[in-house]
Amino acid sequence: MKQLKKNIFNFLKSILSISFRDIKIQIRNISYILSIIIFFIIVILLFIFAIGPDQELLKIYIIPIMWSILILSSCITFNKLLKDDYDDGNFNLYQFTGLSFELIAISKIITSWILFQLPLLILMPLIAILMNVDTDKIISLIITMAIGSPILSTLSLISSSMMLTNSKNLSLGSLIIIPMSIPVIIFSIGAINNDINLFMPQVNILLSILFATIALGPWIISICIKIAIKN
Amino acid sequence: MILANNISCKRGNRYIFKNLDFKIEDGIATIISGKNGSGKTSLLRIVADLLDPKNGSIIWKGKSIYKNIEEYHKQITFIADKNCSKENLTVIENMKFWKNLYKSSINYENFIQLLNNINLEYMKNEQVYKLSTGQKRKLELTRLIIEERHIWILDEPFLGLDQETITTISQTISDHLKQNGSVIFCSHIPVSLLNKRYIDLDLYEAT
Numbered sequence: 001m002k003q004l005k006k007n008i009f010n011f012l013k014s015i016l017s018i019s020f021r022d023i024k025i026q027i028r029n030i031s032y033i034l035s036i037i038i039f040f041i042i043v044i045l046l047f048i049f050a051i052g053p054d055q056e057l058l059k060i061y062i063i064p065i066m067w068s069i070l071i072l073s074s075c076i077t078f079n080k081l082l083k084d085d086y087d088d089g090n091f092n093l094y095q096f097t098g099l100s101f102e103l104i105a106i107s108k109i110i111t112s113w114i115l116f117q118l119p120l121l122i123l124m125p126l127i128a129i130l131m132n133v134d135t136d137k138i139i140s141l142i143i144t145m146a147i148g149s150p151i152l153s154t155l156s157l158i159s160s161s162m163m164l165t166n167s168k169n170l171s172l173g174s175l176i177i178i179p180m181s182i183p184v185i186i187f188s189i190g191a192i193n194n195d196i197n198l199f200m201p202q203v204n205i206l207l208s209i210l211f212a213t214i215a216l217g218p219w220i221i222s223i224c225i226k227i228a229i230k231n
Numbered sequence: 232m233i234l235a236n237n238i239s240c241k242r243g244n245r246y247i248f249k250n251l252d253f254k255i256e257d258g259i260a261t262i263i264s265g266k267n268g269s270g271k272t273s274l275l276r277i278v279a280d281l282l283d284p285k286n287g288s289i290i291w292k293g294k295s296i297y298k299n300i301e302e303y304h305k306q307i308t309f310i311a312d313k314n315c316s317k318e319n320l321t322v323i324e325n326m327k328f329w330k331n332l333y334k335s336s337i338n339y340e341n342f343i344q345l346l347n348n349i350n351l352e353y354m355k356n357e358q359v360y361k362l363s364t365g366q367k368r369k370l371e372l373t374r375l376i377i378e379e380r381h382i383w384i385l386d387e388p389f390l391g392l393d394q395e396t397i398t399t400i401s402q403t404i405s406d407h408l409k410q411n412g413s414v415i416f417c418s419h420i421p422v423s424l425l426n427k428r429y430i431d432l433d434l435y436e437a438t
Contacts (some may be wrong), residue, residue, distance in 0.1 A: 017331035021317065021324075028319040028358075089315040092281060096307045096380075097332050115391045230282055 001150075015107050022081060022111045032080070036055035036073055037119055043069045044127060045086055055132065062131045063141055064189050070117075070149070071181045074156040075149050075174040079118040081108050082160045082225070091229050101222035105161075109154050117149040137192055140199065144188040145231065147206045154217035156179050165231050183209060232256050233278065233382070233413065238287035246285070247273055248435040255382075255415050258408050260424045261285050263417040265432030266370045271417035272386050274310065274432065278415060279309045279384045308380040314371045318360040322351065322370055325359060326377060333378045345373050349396055365391040372400055375407070383407060385416035397422070 026033060047065045049059050085091055094104055124145060128138045159176040166172065184206065191202035233255040240247045246266040247270035255261045255278070263271045269414055276282035278289060279298060280303065289296045296303045307317050326342050329335070337345075343358050346352040349369045354362060359370065368391050375383060383404070401422050 009393055014332050014334065017328055021320070022327050024324070025319045059321055088317070089311045089313045090317075092279075092311060093315055093329075093332065094308055095281070096279075096304045096309060096378075097304045 007217055011099070014097060018094075018104060019107045019111045022108070023169075025114060026080075026115050033115060033119060034078060035079055036116060037123065039076065040069055040073055040120055040123065041127075043072070056184065058131055059133055062128060064135060065156040066127065066141075067148075067185050067188055070120055070124070070145075071178065071185065073116070073120060074152045074181070075177050077112070077156060080116075080160075081112055082157060082164060082221075086166060086225075086228060088163045091225055095229065101225050102218040105157065105218035105221035108221070109150070109157055109214075111156055113150050117153055119151055121145050140192040143203065144191050144206060147203065147210050148184045148188050151184050151206075151210050152177075152181060153215045154213045155208070158217055158220050158224075161221040161228070164224065164228035232291075233415075235278065236290055238277060238289075239285045240270050240277060240282070241285040242273065248391060248432055249286070250293055251430075251432075251435045253430050255413050256428075257411045257413050258426060260408055261413075261415040261428040261430060262405060262422070262424075262427055263415065263430050263432060265417075269432040269436060271432060274430075275309075275384050275386050275415065275417060278308055280304065281309070306381045308370050308375055308378045308383050310371055310374060310383075310385045310388055312390070316359045316365045316367060316370050316372070319358060320340055322346070322355045322362070325370065327413040329374055329377045333380075335377050335379050337377055337379070341376075342373075343375055348399055349373070365393060365396070368392055369396055372403075375400075375403060382413045383415070385414070385418075387398050389418050389420045389422070 027151075044065060047061070048058065051061060085094075088105075094101065121142075125138050125142055128141055133141075155177050158180075159173040162176065163170065163173045187202045187206045187209070191199050191206065194202070235251060235253050238251040239249045247268075251274070253261070263274055265271055273282060277284050280289070280300065281302075291303050292374065294298070317328075320328070324341060326345075330337055330342075331383075343352060345357070346355055349372070351366060351369050354366065358369060362370065362397060368388075372388060388400060392400070401424060404416075404422075405424055408424070
C-alpha cells in the first residue's frame with residue numbers, strides 16, 4: 001500500500017512538474033499571452049466600429065462575436081505547447097520517463113486552458129458588462145464558456161499534435177480547429193440567445209461534446225505524438 | 232547487454248545501412264564512427280526506440296525490446312544532438328525539472344557539485360538563453376548524472392565543448408562503465424577511454 005502511494009505521488013509529481021514548467025515558461029514569455037488578449041480586444045473593437053453606435057444591435061451581436069473571436073484565438077495559440085516540446089526534443093525525454101503520452105496530453109490540455117483560455121474567460125464577461133448585456137445572458141455566457149473553452153483547448157491541441165512534423169503550412173491547423181468548433185458555437189450561442197426552456201438541453205449537448213472530446217482527445221494527441229517522434 | 236540483430240535502416244527510398252549486427256556490452260563503450268550521412272544518429276535512435284528499423288530487431292535481456300518496452304525505456308538516458316533545456320528557465324530550474332521528471336534521488340547540493348565540476352556554477356541562476364553553445368551542451372550532459380539510468384545513448388556529446396570538459400565527461404563515462412553501465416555514442420572527436428569498441432558504419436553502407 002505504501003509503495004502504491006509512493007508510486008502515485010511520484011507519478012503526480014512528474015505530471016505536475018511538466019504543467020508547472022510550461023506555465024512558468026509562458027509567464028516568463030508573457031508577451032505571447034498578452035498578444036492574444038490584445039488580439040481579442042482589437043478584433044472586438046473592429047466589430048464595434050463596423051456595427052456602429054447602435055447599442056441595441058451591439059447588445060445582440062456582441063456575444064456571438066466574442067465566441068467567434070475566442071475560436072479564432074484558439075487558432076493563433078494552437079501551435080505553442082506541443083510544437084515547442086517536439087522541436088527541442090522534450091518528447092524524447094518524456095518517452096524515457098515511463099509516463100504515458102495520454103497523461104502528458106491531459107496535462108498539456110489543462111495547461112493550455114489555464115494559459116490561453118482562462119484570461120479570455122475572465123475578459124469576456126467584463127466586455128459583456130461594458131456593452132450593457134443583460135445579466136441573465138452574462139451568466140449563460142459564463143456557463144457556456146466554462147464548458148466550451150476546454151473543448152476548444154482540446155481541439156487546438158489535437159490540431160497541434162497533427163501538425164508536429166509540418167512546419168511549412170501552419171494554416172492547415174486552423175482548418176482543422178474551425179470546422180470542429182462549429183457545434184460548440186451553435187449550441188453555446190443557442191443556449192444564450194434562445195428561450196430559457198431550451199437552455200438546459202443545449203448545455204447538456206455541450207457537456208456531452210466536452211466529455212467526448214476529453215475522452216477521445218488525449219488518445220488522439222498521444223497517437224499523433226508517437227507517430228511524430230518516430231518520424 | 233543489448234544485441235542488434237540484422238538491423239537495416241531506410242530513410243525515404245534509400246537504405247542508409249544494411250544488415251548490421253553488433254552488441255553493446257556492459258562496461259565497454261561502443262563508439263559509432265562513419266562519415267556524414269552514414270546513419271550514426273539513425274542507429275542511435277533505433278537503439279533508443281525513437282526510430283523503427285526497416286529490418287531486424289534490438290534484443291535486450293534475451294528478448295526483443297518490444298516485449299518489455301516500458302522497462303527498457305526506463306533504463307535509457309538519451310542525449311540528442313539538440314539540447315532539450317528550456318531557454319526561458321534558469322540552469323537550476325531545468326535541472327530540477329529533470330530531477331522531478333525522472334524521480335531522481337539527486338539533491339540540491341549534488342546539483343551545485345555537478346555544476347562546479349563543469350565550471351557552470353556561476354551561471355546557475357541565469358536563464359539558459361544567456362548561455363553559450365558549449366555551456367548549453369554542458370548543461371545537457373548533466374542529465375547523465377541526474378537521470379541515474381543504466382544505458383547511456385549519446386549523439387555527438389562533445390560537440391562545442393572545451394578540452395577540459397571533454398576530459399571531465401570522458402571520466403564520467405569511464406566511471407559509469409566501471410559500475411557496469413552501458414554506453415553507446417557517436418563522436419567525431421577522439422576520446423580517451425580504456426574499454427571501447429568501434430562500429431564503423433561505412434562498412435555497412437548500402438549500395
